[in-house]
Amino acid sequence: MAKRIDVSGLHVYYGDFLAVEDVSMTIEPRSVTAFIGSSGCGKSTFLRTLNRMHEVTPGARVEGKVLLDDQDIYAPDVDPVEVRREVGMVFQRPNPFPTMSIYDNVIAGYKLNNRRLRKSEADEIVERSLRGANLWEEVKDRLDRPGASLSGGQQQRLCIARAIAVEPSVLLMDEPCSALDPISTLAIEDLISQLKENYTIVIVTHNMQQAARVSDVTAFFNLAGTGKPGKLIEIGETNKIFTKPEKKETENYITGRFG
Amino acid sequence: MTTTDLSTTGRAQRQRRRLGDVLFAAGAQGSGILILAILAGVAAFLILQSFDSLAANQANFLTSSEWDANTREEPSFGVAALAFGTVLAAAIALVLATPVAIGIALFIVFYAPRRIAAILGYLVDLLAAIPSVVYGLWGIGWLVVQLAPFYAWLETYFGWIPLFAGPVSTTGRTMLSAGIVLAVMILPIITAMTRDVFLQVPQSHREAALALGATRWEMIRMAVLPFGRPGIIGGAMLGLGRALGETMAVAMILSPSLVISWFLLQSGNQTIAAHIALQYPEATGYGVSALIAAGLVLFAITLAVNMVARFVVSRRKEFA
Ligand SMILES: Nc1ncnc2c1ncn2[C@@H]1O[C@H](COP(=O)(O)OP(=O)(O)OP(=O)(O)O)[C@@H](O)[C@H]1O
Ligand SMILES: [Mg+2]
Numbered sequence: 001m002a003k004r005i006d007v008s009g010l011h012v013y014y015g016d017f018l019a020v021e022d023v024s025m026t027i028e029p030r031s032v033t034a035f036i037g038s039s040g041c042g043k044s045t046f047l048r049t050l051n052r053m054h055e056v057t058p059g060a061r062v063e064g065k066v067l068l069d070d071q072d073i074y075a076p077d078v079d080p081v082e083v084r085r086e087v088g089m090v091f092q093r094p095n096p097f098p099t100m101s102i103y104d105n106v107i108a109g110y111k112l113n114n115r116r117l118r119k120s121e122a123d124e125i126v127e128r129s130l131r132g133a134n135l136w137e138e139v140k141d142r143l144d145r146p147g148a149s150l151s152g153g154q155q156q157r158l159c160i161a162r163a164i165a166v167e168p169s170v171l172l173m174d175e176p177c178s179a180l181d182p183i184s185t186l187a188i189e190d191l192i193s194q195l196k197e198n199y200t201i202v203i204v205t206h207n208m209q210q211a212a213r214v215s216d217v218t219a220f221f222n223l224a225g226t227g228k229p230g231k232l233i234e235i236g237e238t239n240k241i242f243t244k245p246e247k248k249e250t251e252n253y254i255t256g257r258f259g
Numbered sequence: 260m261t262t263t264d265l266s267t268t269g270r271a272q273r274q275r276r277r278l279g280d281v282l283f284a285a286g287a288q289g290s291g292i293l294i295l296a297i298l299a300g301v302a303a304f305l306i307l308q309s310f311d312s313l314a315a316n317q318a319n320f321l322t323s324s325e326w327d328a329n330t331r332e333e334p335s336f337g338v339a340a341l342a343f344g345t346v347l348a349a350a351i352a353l354v355l356a357t358p359v360a361i362g363i364a365l366f367i368v369f370y371a372p373r374r375i376a377a378i379l380g381y382l383v384d385l386l387a388a389i390p391s392v393v394y395g396l397w398g399i400g401w402l403v404v405q406l407a408p409f410y411a412w413l414e415t416y417f418g419w420i421p422l423f424a425g426p427v428s429t430t431g432r433t434m435l436s437a438g439i440v441l442a443v444m445i446l447p448i449i450t451a452m453t454r455d456v457f458l459q460v461p462q463s464h465r466e467a468a469l470a471l472g473a474t475r476w477e478m479i480r481m482a483v484l485p486f487g488r489p490g491i492i493g494g495a496m497l498g499l500g501r502a503l504g505e506t507m508a509v510a511m512i513l514s515p516s517l518v519i520s521w522f523l524l525q526s527g528n529q530t531i532a533a534h535i536a537l538q539y540p541e542a543t544g545y546g547v548s549a550l551i552a553a554g555l556v557l558f559a560i561t562l563a564v565n566m567v568a569r570f571v572v573s574r575r576k577e578f579a
Contacts, residue, residue, distance in 0.1 A: 085472030109471030
């Protein structure tokens with residue numbers, strides 16, 4: 001189920017502006033990879049190219065290759081819609097559909113592929129996904145309530161449930177905890193550790209402790225200078241990146257010294 | 260010394276702001292009361308002025324369809340056919356215009372290239388500014404002529420549906436023609452409202468749908484239409500209000516007769532507004548008062564439509 005991601009020589013442009021330059025990396029299945037780096041260095045931009053979400057932004061385009069197992073997701077005959085069914089995404093701000101109940105939120109994506117869905121089948125998927133997102137116990141008695149009636153942390157787990165209901169092989173998360181309190185953050189971190197048994201997970205975070213806690217591999221991005229494109233500086237086992245990184249830049253960032 | 264100065268000016272400013280708040284609150288409250296007062300005044304006027312003829316009326320005002328009010332003795336008139344015609348014309352307009360308006364708004368916001376979208380949006384706004392008498396002229400001078408053969412075709416193939424039963428009016432001056440012209444008239448206002456709510460759908464909701472692997476159309480069904488529903492209904496109701504009260508276009512196109520008829524392709528039917536406009540100049544005896552009574556019914560219908568719309572919009576509020 002989980003798949004490997006292989007990126008080689010990827011450039012990302014917004015119009016003429018080169019935002020991310022020449023990234024190559026391999027992301028192993030059943031692992032958590034964290035992207036860290038200062039603001040504006042292109043972490044989100046790069047993350048969104050892994051499921052072609054950047055194409056929603058007018059003028060955004062990529063050069064280079066992204067392989068999902070052996071499938072080139074930018075091959076001419078590949079539909080971005082198919083890519084996104086395979087590579088799910090969770091956003092910084094929890095964004096459940098406000099007009100839908102908790103139940104409908106979870107099943108929304110699954111329904112896209114399976115129009116004729118028996119009620120029992122749908123119930124099963126909703127329960128499995130909510131359990132998978134550690135939310136079932138909290139909401140099982142009010143599945144018909146609006147998704148927006150939950151707390152921020154619960155909403156974010158609802159979004160994770162919605163994403164895993166379509167059974168993707170990869171889950172991308174862009175600062176999923178930055179709008180949450182410490183308790184909710186811990187709940188999501190626990191969840192990430194569980195989810196990695198079945199999924200390939202990539203998470204962007206500004207929280208260094210979080211990267212250290214949840215990830216197996218850490219990738220450090222940085223800007224070469226103002227107005228210059230963001231670059232991948234170093235990628236390696238989280239332990240190593242946080243104890244003895246190879247690059248001086250990485251060490252400065254980790255220890256809080258810049259320049 | 261300077262500190263005291265600062266604190267006094269600070270307090271003075273605070274007080275002035277408080278005065279501003281008070282003025283604003285009073286102004287807002289006053290406007291609200293004024294609107295209610297105008298509404299009540301109009302209703303009172305209609306009721307008082309119509310009382311005269313209603314008291315003398317020999318027929319049942321609500322169920323009768325005849326109109327024999329231009330007399331001082333024993334008038335007998337009723338609003339049934341007029342009310343029916345009014346609602347029917349507006350309903351036809353709404354049924355025709357709303358889907359088209361949603362389609363245009365979706366195209367402008369989600370499908371059209373930016374330049375074309377801007378031009379289209381401008382054209383729609385322009386349509387809204389055309390006076391209704393011009394629509395009436397266009398309807399009677401051109402549209403009706405074009406529609407007559409189409410009506411014959413409709414009757415041939417769909418005549419088995421009662422709505423389209425013959426004999427077809429050869430002039431084309433039918434209820435359906437009036438409805439079509441009204442639809443064109445209310446199209447821009449519904450389109451403009453719908454486009455505005457579609458533009459307000461947060462990027463995050465759209466991305467949520469797309470990230471689940473929704474196509475553009477699926478994204479629209481999942482995130483855009485549910486979010487925009489209250490706005491669409493609001494726009495449709497604005498259009499309906501305009502269609503209900505529209506006078507000139509209907510008065511010019513419809514060849515009136517005071518009957519309740521479901522046959523859209525035959526001549527017949529009349530709306531309250533057009534009836535008032537056509538009859539008022541020649542009204543004598545109880546005539547004017549009777550027309551005002553008809554106006555009262557139109558007022559009530561419009562009010563009811565708005566209240567139903569409000570109810571529909573607010574029904575699932577916690578999901579909005
Ligand atoms: N929609 C866009 N159009 C044009 N430029 C953009 C757009 N989004 C981002 N950029 C630019 O691309 C660069 C990378 O931005 P990105 O959002 O990927 O950074 P980030 O690493 O995610 O930052 P943060 O940590 O603050 O989220 C920035 O210079 C930014 O200004
Ligand atoms: Mg970001």
